Amino acid sequence: MAENIYKPHLAKVVEIKAETGDIKSYKFELQDPEVRKTFTWKAGQFLILDIFGIGETIFTFANPQTRSEFVECTIRKVGRVTEAIHELEIGATVGLRGPYGNWFPFDKWQGKNLLYIAGGVGLAALRSSIEFALDTFKDFKKKTILYGARSPLDICYKDRFSDWEKVPDTEIILTADKGADGWKHKVGFVPAVLKEVHPSPADSVAIICGPPIMIKFVLKELLDLGFTPEQIVTTLEMRMKCGLGKCGRCNVKHLYICKDGPVFTYSQLKDLPDEY
Amino acid sequence: MDKELQDLIKKLLTEKKVDYAIGYEKAYDEFSTRPAFVTSAEDTARLIFNKYCINNLGLYLTKLKKNKIALICKGCDIPTVRELVKEKQFSRENVIVIGAACDGVLDKRTGKQPEKCLNCGVKQPKGADFTVGTAKDSTTARNFNDVAEFEKKSSKEKMQFWDRQFEKCIRCYACRNVCPVCYCPDCFAQRSMPEYLNKNVDAEENKMFHMIRMQHVFGRCTDCKACDTACPVNIPLTLLTKKLAKDAKELFNYESGADMDARPPLSTYDEDDPESGIM
């Protein structure tokens, strides 16, 4: 019989980095060299992380396939499992299974402008896609990253931005809902900043991820700017347990977020009921 | 009796005294009824009352807190209303209690009268705002003979009995969800931080669930038997709820849902409190 789909690969925590007060980034190294060679994924897919003795939970791959030496995840402390993850130390053994779900359709985006819009820890779900686009920058035109958080302290991946900006035709626009001393960037909600920046929909794709309320208003702004539903892409999150379309909880109508998603265009979503 | 009931509810709805009337209607065959939620006078024709009306509709009071409700109650369901009002879950002004005279109900699973009906002092309801019908006889004094009989068993026998019961339990939580006083929005059984109960279903975890639930409803459970009749695998929870009622009576001279002024036994302290319940 084929491999047991519920059994994780063992991996070790090799690096931990505090991003904000409640967000940390982790690097995991798969233990089995054979698995390390074959374990691949595509930007946008997710994995199930297994904290032995506590339980499993899902995260998106934070790093793209072009930087796949380790498996990286950025994790906000929100519940029982994530609390246990934040307690992990370097050298701890965890389990990984996956990859699951679909991925960002880069082949369809060749030669286009990419507009990433993220809020809070939502940037973690887009990081793999952003870094893949930056690593293959010649395939795309302008890359714009509009990112907002509640406060300057809540900005994730601060030390990555300078590297990102070095890539030709890349612009990063940062905003905080509330500013602070020394904050040199914008102040205001992401949708308002988006309106101000006024990106052109011509030959562009907008890729968004963030809290539901941000997504709602960003969608409205994008449509006002002239983006068509096909030009807007997002990645959804729901409670998931198996990652394989079997446990039955992450469906919106007959679609399972874990199997048919998590990446959807707004043209797919707009006909679905608001149950995600 | 159905006509009398329908006319009364029609009047209450027409006069806008209530938003909802919660009663019974025919379910899937002649031997079953289900709760019916009626909001318009034209819709009252489906309301019935007969010996298959086993549900305690008091359950729905905490789910429709903002509404004015006419609630059809058997005599044994009325303590539930009092208990919920007493626990400040529902305002007495918001509920019109329509007592339905009852000569005993039949359990749809067995076709037999449950023990509570053989042992019932309130066939003619007491404490209702309106009463429909007249019960044939209404004076059986309540007794705890079956519990007393069970108490005589040895610890080992009791354990064996309950182990066998909780092995059957499928943890569907029907007992909890039909319980009018199990209204906690976040039941201990589903908490994850800390996790009181594992999702794993086995006799031990199941037993833990039932024992904690019983402790939580002590002095609040009106022994209405909703949990017992809801169980899809016939676990005789009545033995436990009746034991609670017996202990409350014998140890604290307290009866849930009876006296509006009496303080619940577990919310008061008295130096003379019995300690037999301490494990």
Next chain:
Amino acid sequence: MAYLIIKDDIKNLLDELIKVKAVFAPKKDAEDTVLFGKLASGAEWYGDSLLTHTTAKDKVYLQSETFFKIKKDKNGVFLEDPAEPAETVIFGCRPCDARGFDIIGKLFNWSGFVDEYYTKRIQKTTIITISCEKPESTCFCTSFLNGSPVNSTGSDLLLTPLKEGSCLAEAITAKGEAIITGYSRYFKEAGAAEEKAKIEFKTEAEKKITKKLDLPGIKQKLDTSFDSSYWDTAHLPCVKCGACTFVCPTCYCFDITEKAFDNINSERVRSWDTCMSELFTRMAGGVNPRIDTKKRFRQRFMHKFNYHVDNFKEELCTGCGRCIKACPVSIDIRSVIENV
């Protein structure tokens, strides 16, 4: 080729099977609960009730299944696979129960992901089904394509009680065949008369099932009724327990959790879950797309008669009617979907 087995020999056959396999059959207890229990002797089999209170689903798809044991100490983490499942016989389930295995089996093999726990168990399980002589008021198997009191989908061996105290035995699979050849002394070849008697049995039994649903019509209605105000009131009586889902032969949703014994030892466990529970879709942090009781109620019926049909071209229901009986407030799945 059909065979005959006389009813007295069924108990003898069970006694023989018990010697080599774990045999589960309906057993009645002191509370009159009839459940599939492990037989110690053929005499324990209780064949007089139409449906057991819960299905035989939990004999293949365990309510709580240990995926693997975990040992985590200073030397690292070690995962230990559970023991291989034993050879099992499910005896005396009904065609609606047996068809449930066929339906969830497809889910557990969906889109190339093979669930090895379910697959290993079902491979080692022989399902011996008994046709229904006396369907009840809650039965509606004939609403489904090929659904019938004598349907053989999901069964390995089908027994149909005929007059004169014998049953027609039809092997549906090689596993069923193996029972007949392995215990041939209890089976004799049936003739044309007996096969004809089975057709009469089918006609008689089907006549007793009066409720027939127009499922394609219902599917069509459900396609456009997600936002219907019908759901605002239809869900009111429902108390959102999981009785309906846990007694269902086709409800398959599950949760995966950890059962920790101490700081070193734990087990990864899969347990049945129910869409009726608020916890089912609540995310860490509290966001819940189906926080409304109405949404959870709608999900159950939509999943069974709409979404699952989109994905698998068949309903997630076999018409056994157990949910109707188990529901503490007697909600009738048939009228819920018919009245949309």
